[in-house]
Amino acid sequence: MHEWPKAQGREKQPMLKANHAVMLLKTDARDQAWIDAFSDAMPELEVRLWPETGDTSEINCALLWCPPPELFDGLDNLEVIFSIGAGVDSLLTCPTLPAHLPIVRMVEPELTAGMVEFCLFHVLRFHRLMHRFETQQAERHWEELPQVPATGVTVGVMGLGVLGQALARQLSALRYRVIGYRRGPGAVDGVEVFHGEDELEAFMRRSMILALLMPSTPETNRIINRETLRWLPVDAYLINAGRGDLVNEQELIEALDAGPLAGAALDVFETEPLPQASALWSHPGVYVTPHIASITHPPTACRYIVDTIRYYRQGEPWPHLVEIDRGY
Numbered sequence: 001m002h003e004w005p006k007a008q009g010r011e012k013q014p015m016l017k018a019n020h021a022v023m024l025l026k027t028d029a030r031d032q033a034w035i036d037a038f039s040d041a042m043p044e045l046e047v048r049l050w051p052e053t054g055d056t057s058e059i060n061c062a063l064l065w066c067p068p069p070e071l072f073d074g075l076d077n078l079e080v081i082f083s084i085g086a087g088v089d090s091l092l093t094c095p096t097l098p099a100h101l102p103i104v105r106m107v108e109p110e111l112t113a114g115m116v117e118f119c120l121f122h123v124l125r126f127h128r129l130m131h132r133f134e135t136q137q138a139e140r141h142w143e144e145l146p147q148v149p150a151t152g153v154t155v156g157v158m159g160l161g162v163l164g165q166a167l168a169r170q171l172s173a174l175r176y177r178v179i180g181y182r183r184g185p186g187a188v189d190g191v192e193v194f195h196g197e198d199e200l201e202a203f204m205r206r207s208m209i210l211a212l213l214m215p216s217t218p219e220t221n222r223i224i225n226r227e228t229l230r231w232l233p234v235d236a237y238l239i240n241a242g243r244g245d246l247v248n249e250q251e252l253i254e255a256l257d258a259g260p261l262a263g264a265a266l267d268v269f270e271t272e273p274l275p276q277a278s279a280l281w282s283h284p285g286v287y288v289t290p291h292i293a294s295i296t297h298p299p300t301a302c303r304y305i306v307d308t309i310r311y312y313r314q315g316e317p318w319p320h321l322v323e324i325d326r327g328y
């Protein structure tokens, strides 16, 4: 169990354990959808929308996306933070984030499904050369291109958390050869796992299609750069649905122009929105989407949060806690 912080010399009682709790919501612009979902899933939970906080000392939990630093002012009785996104970088980089609070990551089925769909869509596109057939159609050009069975394509999944493992399962079901890369050791069913800096090169050398689902941390910052891109097989493809800062964009463009990359599908960027001047917009080998690979779905997300609160109220520890030292 957690050690709860002490207030003015006396033990603070976790109010979330009581029936009535107050949640502060700072959302992604779908406020009403979140409010409706909570009133269905846990009607006794009072939900307040930031910045209409009312008495800040009454707030016990917060559900947040990109909190501004002043959001935490006066939230002295906050007991837990729920992240709206799968990624917690926007929370962890907030300079006023209370250091002692547990942060529960978002693990919800629609978010996972969306990420898997996005990555599968592009894996299939690149594997079946649909991008080349689109070009051929635009040129009214009829030519059969070689079609390789899925069993002959190795997909590298970089990041083997909930999302990466879900993607790996679906890729295996489609008969792709799946390899995975993670920071530390740990087996994943049906996946040949590489881990640690020492095994990155071997992993990249085998990845004909590389899907990035890693979090943004100091260790993963620009992990895809001139040096590592050189390890990819000739005519490899890259899919980035993780975070923009995993990739050095300038060096990615060089790898598209000079090899070994034959194409890239990018949903996240070093700067978002992607600046008008970026060469990525019009690069012939690049598919750009505006950070839509997967969106948290309020009804299922609320059910997940309510389940975790009920679990916690039974005396269990918070599930899916962010490891703040690791940065994810």
Ligand code: OXD
Residues within 6 Å of the ligand: 084, 085, 086, 087, 088, 294, 295, 296
């Ligand atoms: C997320 C995102 O972290 O949408 O969920 O980027």
